[in-house]
Amino acid sequence: MTRTNWRLLYGAVVALLLTGAACGAGELGLNPPKCDTRESIGAVVIEAQSVPTATRVPCVHDLPTGIRFTSVRINSGQSEFVLGSDRAGTRALVVRLRLMFDTAGATEIVSDQDGTRRFERIHSVSPGFTATRSYTFAGGCITYEFRLNAAGRPLVNEISLAVGSIPRSQVAAAVTRLYHRHAEL
Numbered sequence: 051m052t053r054t055n056w057r058l059l060y061g062a063v064v065a066l067l068l069t070g071a072a073c074g075a076g077e078l079g080l081n082p083p084k085c086d087t088r089e090s091i092g093a094v095v096i097e098a099q100s101v102p103t104a105t106r107v108p109c110v111h112d113l114p115t116g117i118r119f120t121s122v123r124i125n126s127g128q129s130e131f132v133l134g135s136d137r138a139g140t141r142a143l144v145v146r147l148r149l150m151f152d153t154a155g156a157t158e159i160v161s162d163q164d165g166t167r168r169f170e171r172i173h174s175v176s177p178g179f180t181a182t183r184s185y186t187f188a189g190g191c192i193t194y195e196f197r198l199n200a201a202g203r204p205l206v207n208e209i210s211l212a213v214g215s216i217p218r219s220q221v222a223a224a225v226t227r228l229y230h231r232h233a234e235l
Contacts, residue, residue: 143209
């Protein structure tokens with residue numbers, strides 16, 4: 051396939067998905083947006099395109115037992131993916147990438163992700179756990195909305211360690227690596 055054909059194919063896929071794709075994880079053949087860009091870059095590339103100014107992109111590490119990637123929604127200006135749990139509920143964690151987030155009423159704490167500021171808002175600790183964690187950075191914001199039922203409340207740390215973010219430059223490097231590999235075929 052020529053470079054022009056690859057560009058057209060890539061552009062068509064991105065355009066289709068940015069027009070408001072909302073689906074179960076497997077419906078578009080998307081894997082979770084993986085933090086390890088050597089594994090699969092499709093979903094993380096499309097996420098990055100939803101907020102072109104964002105210098106970081108949310109991603110999934112290896113998922114612990116009982117936690118699964120359930121859906122993805124990608125629109126121009128925002129993307130989200132959902133992690134469900136056999137113990138914490140089907141929408142235990144909703145992760146969103148947006149241009150900005152209102153930090154009013156949130157408490158800033160030391161960030162565990164490079165190049166970000168972290169804010170926490172705890173809404174309820176009983177019977178389940180609901181909270182919003184936000185990471186702000188140049189050009190965007192990633193929010194984690196925890197919605198753990200009572201049985202899943204102890205999984206807060208486990209489920210939050212399943213997600214993270216990677217620099218946009220790492221996503222761009224992975225696209226370049228993949229593009230050059232296909233262009234040589």
